[in-house]
Amino acid sequence: MRVTMSDVARAAQVNKATVSRVLRGDARISPATVEKVWAAIKELGYRPDAIARGLSSSRSDTVGVFLEDISLPWAAEYLAGLERVLSRHGVDIIPRATGGDPQQRYNALSGLLSRRVDGFILFDNGPAPEADIPSVIVGPKREGGHTVSVDLGSAASQLARLADGRAVELHQGENPFFPGIGALLPDDAPKKKGTVRLFDGLLPQEEGTSPDDTVVISATRRCPAVPPGAWKLYWPAFELGTLSARLLLNIIQGKGVRPQVVSVLPALTGPL
Amino acid sequence: MRVTMSDVARAAQVNKATVSRVLRGDARISPATVEKVWAAIKELGYRPDAIARGLSSSRSDTVGVFLEDISLPWAAEYLAGLERVLSRHGVDIIPRATGGDPQQRYNALSGLLSRRVDGFILFDNGPAPEADIPSVIVGPKREGGHTVSVDLGSAASQLARLADGRAVELHQGENPFFPGIGALLPDDAPKKKGTVRLFDGLLPQEEGTSPDDTVVISATRRCPAVPPGAWKLYWPAFELGTLSARLLLNIIQGKGVRPQVVSVLPALTGPL
DNA sequence: TTGTACGCGTTATCAT
DNA sequence: ATGATAACGCGTACAA
Numbered sequence: 134m135r136v137t138m139s140d141v142a143r144a145a146q147v148n149k150a151t152v153s154r155v156l157r158g159d160a161r162i163s164p165a166t167v168e169k170v171w172a173a174i175k176e177l178g179y180r181p182d183a184i185a186r187g188l189s190s191s192r193s194d195t196v197g198v199f200l201e202d203i204s205l206p207w208a209a210e211y212l213a214g215l216e217r218v219l220s221r222h223g224v225d226i227i228p229r230a231t232g233g234d235p236q237q238r239y240n241a242l243s244g245l246l247s248r249r250v251d252g253f254i255l256f257d258n259g260p261a262p263e264a265d266i267p268s269v270i271v272g273p274k275r276e277g278g279h280t281v282s283v284d285l286g287s288a289a290s291q292l293a294r295l296a297d298g299r300a301v302e303l304h305q306g307e308n309p310f311f312p313g314i315g316a317l318l319p320d321d322a323p324k325k326k327g328t329v330r331l332f333d334g335l336l337p338q339e340e341g342t343s344p345d346d347t348v349v350i351s352a353t354r355r356c357p358a359v360p361p362g363a364w365k366l367y368w369p370a371f372e373l374g375t376l377s378a379r380l381l382l383n384i385i386q387g388k389g390v391r392p393q394v395v396s397v398l399p400a401l402t403g404p405l
Numbered sequence: 406m407r408v409t410m411s412d413v414a415r416a417a418q419v420n421k422a423t424v425s426r427v428l429r430g431d432a433r434i435s436p437a438t439v440e441k442v443w444a445a446i447k448e449l450g451y452r453p454d455a456i457a458r459g460l461s462s463s464r465s466d467t468v469g470v471f472l473e474d475i476s477l478p479w480a481a482e483y484l485a486g487l488e489r490v491l492s493r494h495g496v497d498i499i500p501r502a503t504g505g506d507p508q509q510r511y512n513a514l515s516g517l518l519s520r521r522v523d524g525f526i527l528f529d530n531g532p533a534p535e536a537d538i539p540s541v542i543v544g545p546k547r548e549g550g551h552t553v554s555v556d557l558g559s560a561a562s563q564l565a566r567l568a569d570g571r572a573v574e575l576h577q578g579e580n581p582f583f584p585g586i587g588a589l590l591p592d593d594a595p596k597k598k599g600t601v602r603l604f605d606g607l608l609p610q611e612e613g614t615s616p617d618d619t620v621v622i623s624a625t626r627r628c629p630a631v632p633p634g635a636w637k638l639y640w641p642a643f644e645l646g647t648l649s650a651r652l653l654l655n656i657i658q659g660k661g662v663r664p665q666v667v668s669v670l671p672a673l674t675g676p677l
Numbered sequence: 678t679t680g681t682a683c684g685c686g687t688t689a690t691c692a693t
Numbered sequence: 694a695t696g697a698t699a700a701c702g703c704g705t706a707c708a709a
Contacts, residue, residue: 247453
């Protein structure tokens with residue numbers, strides 16, 4: 134059988150409620166009792182039961198994360214960022230792939246609602262849940278929701294600065310890091326010789342490159358697929374994760390946060 | 406307030422227990438009643454409560470996944486593989502980074518035990534939990550445990566075949582896909598001209614390559630950082646995930662699986 | 678085939 | 694400062 138709070142209470146010769154209070158760090162409890170209870174806890178090797186706690190407190194210390202496709206290279210870094218922050222607060226994450234399929238997404242959603250997750254991260258461009266549950270949207274701002282996003286404008290202007298009058302060419306693969314950045318890039322006729330070529334979600338093919346050309350690769354922390362000589366445009370997946378986590382925590386803890394948009398900056402760095 | 410089973414029971418004019426049985430698909434229940442109950446369920450928008458269910462059944466339909474570092478490029482694909490299989494069985498995953506720190510890992514472990522996860526995936530080279538709980542180890546076989554691993558031997562022999570008498574050179578980055586493969590590579594004196602160079606966790610630097618040389622890059626599905634002209638040694642992270650998931654499910658469902666080692670094959674493919 | 682009643686391990690509300 | 698006890702929502706042996 135499992136060691137429960139009652140067992141601890143019996144061993145410490147106090148009431149269940151007292152044990153619960155000690156565990157939750159209730160201030161108004163005599164040091165002597167606290168001592169006794171902790172002794173019993175360690176003695177018996179008691180481990181609190183999160184499920185029972187959840188049933189009683191109707192919180193699960195768990196958040197659901199919707200990703201269109203978990204296997205995307207940056208997904209891991211995003212999850213790592215989330216986990217880093219949330220785990221420090223006793224909150225676990227449950228990632229779910231929605232695959233762009235509404236039915237599948239609906240199933241995932243109701244499954245997580247059944248689990249009574251305390252909140253959602255929506256990183257799949259899908260609609261927010263109808264239910265009134267704390268959620269953070271990652272991506273383009275949507276009305277009345279908490280949103281975190283990557284500052285495409287900043288990336289665009291950094292590229293423009295690097296270009297300095299040259300043409301900027303955008304090559305995007307099937308899974309670009311900066312979707313939508315095309316619209317922000319300068320498209321006026323180049324005044325100088327040469328080209329800045331941004332490969333977003335692609336590796337550049339070997340082509341003759343003139344000395345006036347500059348190659349920029351999108352990359353994340355752990356996907357260092359940047360060939361020597363190329364510039365790197367950093368897509369801050371990890372930071373996006375830590376930021377989302379902090380925002381969601383605030384909402385869950387009801388810190389009176391108003392719906393807001395927070396964004397995180399990409400960084401452009403030169404070849405080594 | 407929340408819609409509970411009692412509400413459904415009242416609406417359908419049956420007992421709570423009957424509703425529970427209908428939900429669990431109990432065979433011995435009259436079609437008429439089933440009909441009524443489902444009607445009430447939809448009518449009221451009832452959603453079963455996984456926490457209450459867990460308390461009562463002492464299962465959580467949840468598994469913990471230990472990764473040393475979630476942000477590694479292949480981690481996402483592994484998780485995606487896990488999720489793909491497990492979600493179809495109503496099981497959710499809770500990934501945790503252990504960061505190679507024993508203390509941190511211990512905390513994660515006891516947190517997940519508190520949550521009453523139904524099983525563990527250990528992909529961080531750490532020790533198996535002392536508790537007797539279904540677990541699958543990913544990596545080198547350990548005594549008496551269920552293990553899934555990547556067949557390094559197969560990768561080595563495929564490389565040897567490709568080399569066909571030439572030298573095989575191994576370049577590994579800080580996060581190689583094939584740790585340990587070095588020991589398996591042929592190291593006899595090359596009989597032919599040229600070299601097979603395997604870049605494992607690295608991008609090759611631009612160097613003069615003789616026509617007799619062959620470049621091989623380790624890659625996963627979604628990390629296609631393979632320059633044109635290079636061979637690709639596929640590290641089957643996704644498949645590792647689906648395999649781990651199936652094995653763990655079998656163990657959890659007590660299908661009498663004996664401790665075993667299953668491995669998944671890397672594939673070597675030529676340039677496009 | 679369906680209903681009754683108890684147990685699961687905590688938290689929270691009253692009392693004291 | 695601490696004890697008693699009622700929820701919390703569901704599964705299930707047992708009864709009918």
